[in-house]
Amino acid sequence: MKALTRNRSAGLALADLALLATVAAAFPSFIHPAELAATFDDTAILIILAFGQMAVLLTRGVDLSIAAIVALSGMVAAQADSAGLGMAAVLGIALATGTALGAINGWLVWQCKVPPIVTTLGTMAFYRGLVFLISDGVWVTNRSMSPAFLGLVRETALGLTLPSWLAIVAIAAAILLFGATRLGRSFYAAGSNPEAALYVGIGVGRTQFAAFTLSGLLGGLCGYLWVAKFAIAYTDIATGFELQVIAACVIGGASIAGGSGTVVGVTLGALFLGIIKNALPLVGISPFWQMAISGIVIVIAVVINSRAERAPRRRILAEASA
Amino acid sequence: MSGILHRRSLVRLPMWETLLAALLLASCLVQVILTPWFLNWYTIADVSTQFAEKGIVALPLALLIIAGEIDISVASIMAAASVAMGLAAAAGFGTPVLVLVGIGTGAICGALNGALVAGLQVPSIVATIGTMSLFRGAAYAVLGDRVIKAYPAGFDVFGQGFVAGPVSVELAIFSFVAAACAIVLHRSTAGRRIYAIGAAPTVALWSGIAVQRMRFLLFLLVGAASGLASVLLTSRLGSTRPTIAQGWSSTSSAW
Numbered sequence: 001m002k003a004l005t006r007n008r009s010a011g012l013a014l015a016d017l018a019l020l021a022t023v024a025a026a027f028p029s030f031i032h033p034a035e036l037a038a039t040f041d042d043t044a045i046l047i048i049l050a051f052g053q054m055a056v057l058l059t060r061g062v063d064l065s066i067a068a069i070v071a072l073s074g075m076v077a078a079q080a081d082s083a084g085l086g087m088a089a090v091l092g093i094a095l096a097t098g099t100a101l102g103a104i105n106g107w108l109v110w111q112c113k114v115p116p117i118v119t120t121l122g123t124m125a126f127y128r129g130l131v132f133l134i135s136d137g138v139w140v141t142n143r144s145m146s147p148a149f150l151g152l153v154r155e156t157a158l159g160l161t162l163p164s165w166l167a168i169v170a171i172a173a174a175i176l177l178f179g180a181t182r183l184g185r186s187f188y189a190a191g192s193n194p195e196a197a198l199y200v201g202i203g204v205g206r207t208q209f210a211a212f213t214l215s216g217l218l219g220g221l222c223g224y225l226w227v228a229k230f231a232i233a234y235t236d237i238a239t240g241f242e243l244q245v246i247a248a249c250v251i252g253g254a255s256i257a258g259g260s261g262t263v264v265g266v267t268l269g270a271l272f273l274g275i276i277k278n279a280l281p282l283v284g285i286s287p288f289w290q291m292a293i294s295g296i297v298i299v300i301a302v303v304i305n306s307r308a309e310r311a312p313r314r315r316i317l318a319e320a321s322a
Numbered sequence: 323m324s325g326i327l328h329r330r331s332l333v334r335l336p337m338w339e340t341l342l343a344a345l346l347l348a349s350c351l352v353q354v355i356l357t358p359w360f361l362n363w364y365t366i367a368d369v370s371t372q373f374a375e376k377g378i379v380a381l382p383l384a385l386l387i388i389a390g391e392i393d394i395s396v397a398s399i400m401a402a403a404s405v406a407m408g409l410a411a412a413a414g415f416g417t418p419v420l421v422l423v424g425i426g427t428g429a430i431c432g433a434l435n436g437a438l439v440a441g442l443q444v445p446s447i448v449a450t451i452g453t454m455s456l457f458r459g460a461a462y463a464v465l466g467d468r469v470i471k472a473y474p475a476g477f478d479v480f481g482q483g484f485v486a487g488p489v490s491v492e493l494a495i496f497s498f499v500a501a502a503c504a505i506v507l508h509r510s511t512a513g514r515r516i517y518a519i520g521a522a523p524t525v526a527l528w529s530g531i532a533v534q535r536m537r538f539l540l541f542l543l544v545g546a547a548s549g550l551a552s553v554l555l556t557s558r559l560g561s562t563r564p565t566i567a568q569g570w571s572s573t574s575s576a577w
Contacts, residue, residue, distance in 0.1 A: 017454035062447065117447070123456025164521060243451050250448050256445045256448050285465070286463070288463050288465075288467075288564075289463045290459070291457070291462050291463075292456055292460050292462065295455035296450055296452075296456055296459070296461045298455065298456075302444050302445075303442050303444055306443050306444045306445070307442075
C-alpha cells in the first residue's frame with residue numbers, strides 16, 4: 001500500500017481497474033468492448049481539456065474559465081455552421097475563438113499580473129455572458145445544424161469515434177509536449193521554482209501565457225465536439241465542467257501548487273471520473289446522486305493525494321503551508 | 323495558494339476603496355437619470371435585500387481570503403442548508419428551529435471544509451471543489467426535482483420583513499455582520515492574526531499563532547454565514563429547489 005501511494009499513477013491505474021472489475025462483477029455488459037468504447041467516447045472531451053488544465057496548473061495557475069470557453073467556442077461554431085460556412089471554416093473559427101479567449105486569460109496573467117484564479121473567475125463570467133449576448137439566449141438545435149457538422153463528430157474508425165481518436169492523439173502529443181519539448185519542460189520549471197526558472201532564461205509570464213493559450217486552444221476544439229456531440233448549443237452548456245477538469249488533474253496527481261503532474265496520471269484521473277459517471281446509471285443509482293458521489297470521490301482522492309505528497313518530506317521545523 | 327491570494331490584501335486599500343465608492347455613486351446616478359423610480363426608498367430597500375444575502379457570505383469570506391484560503395463551496399452550502407430547512411419545515415418544526423437548522427447545517431458544512439484544509443492539509447481550492455459538488459449533490463440527492471414550499475407562517479419575516487420604514491430585516495442583519503467583521507478584522511487580536519497568517523503562514527506559526535485552528539474557525543464561520551444567508555434567501559423566495567443560489571460562489575468572492 002505504501003509503494004502504491006508512492007507511485008501514484010500505478011495506484012491510480014489499479015484503482016481504475018478495481019472500479020471496472022467491481023462494476024463488471026455485477027454487470028458483465030459494462031466491459032463489453034462496445035460499452036468500453038462508449039465510455040471512452042464520453043470521457044474523451046474531459047481527457048483533452050485536462051491536458052490544457054494540466055499545463056496551467058503546472059505553472060501555478062488555474063483555468064476556471066475553461067467550461068465557458070467551451071460554451072462560447074461551441075456557440076460561435078454552431079452559428080458559423082448555421083450561416084452556411086464549410087466544415088473547415090467552422091473548425092478553424094472554433095479553434096481560433098478558443099485560442100483567442102485563452103490568450104486573453106494568459107495576457108491578463110502575464111502582462112497585468114492579475115492572479116490566475118481572479119483572472120479566470122472574471123473571464124468565466126465574461127465569456128459566459130458573451131455566449132448569451134451573441135445568441136440572444138436562443139438555442140441552436142440540430143434542426144439548424146448541417147449534416148456535415150453533426151456527422152463529423154460521429155465518424156468512427158476501428159470501432160472508436162472521432163473524439164476518442166482525438167483523445168488518443170492528445171495523449172500521445174501531451175507525452176511528447178510535457179516530456180520532450182522545451183516548452184513542456186518550461187511549464188514544470190516555471191511552476192516548481194519561478195525564480196530559478198528566470199535565472200536559467202525561462203520567461204515565467206510568457207510560459208503562463210503559453211499554458212493558458214494551450215488550454216484555450218483545446219477548449220475551442222472541445223467546443224465544437226461538445227456542441228456537435230450533444231447536437232445543441234445554448235448559454236448554459238458545460239456549466240460547472242471546469243471543476244470536473246480540475247478534479248481529473250488533481251485526482252491524477254497534478255499539484256495545485258504547480259510544478260508536478262504527469263500525462264499518464266491525468267489521463268487515469270479523467271478515466272476514473274468517466275468510469276464512475278458511466279457506471280452509476282448502470283448500477284441503478286439515481287442521476288440525482290451522481291453529483292454527491294463524484295463530490296465524495298473527489299474529496300477522498302485529494303485527501304489521499306495530499307497525504308502521499310507530504311509523506312516523503314522530513315523537516316526538523318514544522319511548516320504551516322496548506 | 324496563499325501566495326496567489328494574499329496579494330489582494332496588499333493592494334493599497336484607501337485608493338481602491340475610494341474608487342469603489344465612486345463607482346457605486348456613479349452607478350446610482352446613472353440609474354437615477356435612466357428611471358424616475360430608482361430614487362425611492364422602497365426601490366433602495368429592495369436592492370438592499372439583493373446585496374445583503376451575498377454580503378453576509380462575502381464578509382466572512384473576505385476574512386478567509388485575507389488568511390490566504392478560499393472557499394468556493396459557499397453556494398452549495400446554501401443549497402444544503404436550504405434543503406435541511408425544507409425537511410425540518412416538512413417535519414412540522416417552527417420558525418426558530420428552522421433558523422437553527424439552517425445556520426447549523428451551514429456550520430457543519432463549514433466544519434467539514436475546515437477539517438479537510440486545517441486537519442488533513444488539503445489545499446483549500448481543491449478541498450472546496452470537492453465539497454462544492456458534495457453539498458450541492460446532497461441537495462439533489464434528497465430533493466431530486468421536487469420543490470419544498472411548505473414553510474410556516476412567520477418564516478417569511480427574515481427575507482420579506484422590515485424593521486422600521488424602508489430598513490429591511492435583511493439590511494439590519496447585514497449591517498450587524500458588517501460591523502462585527504470590521505471590529506474583528508481591524509480592532510481585535512484575531513484580526514491581526516488573520517493578516518499575519520495570510521502574509522506568511524510559517525512566520526505566523528513560529529510566532530505562536532495556532533494557524534490551523536484559526537483556519538478551521540474561519541471555514542466554520544464562512545459555513546455558518548452561508549447558512550444564515552440561506553435562511554434569508556429561502557425566507558425571501560419562500561421555496562427550496564436544489565438549484566437555489568447556483569452561481570453565487572463567484573459573485574461572493576468577486577466582492
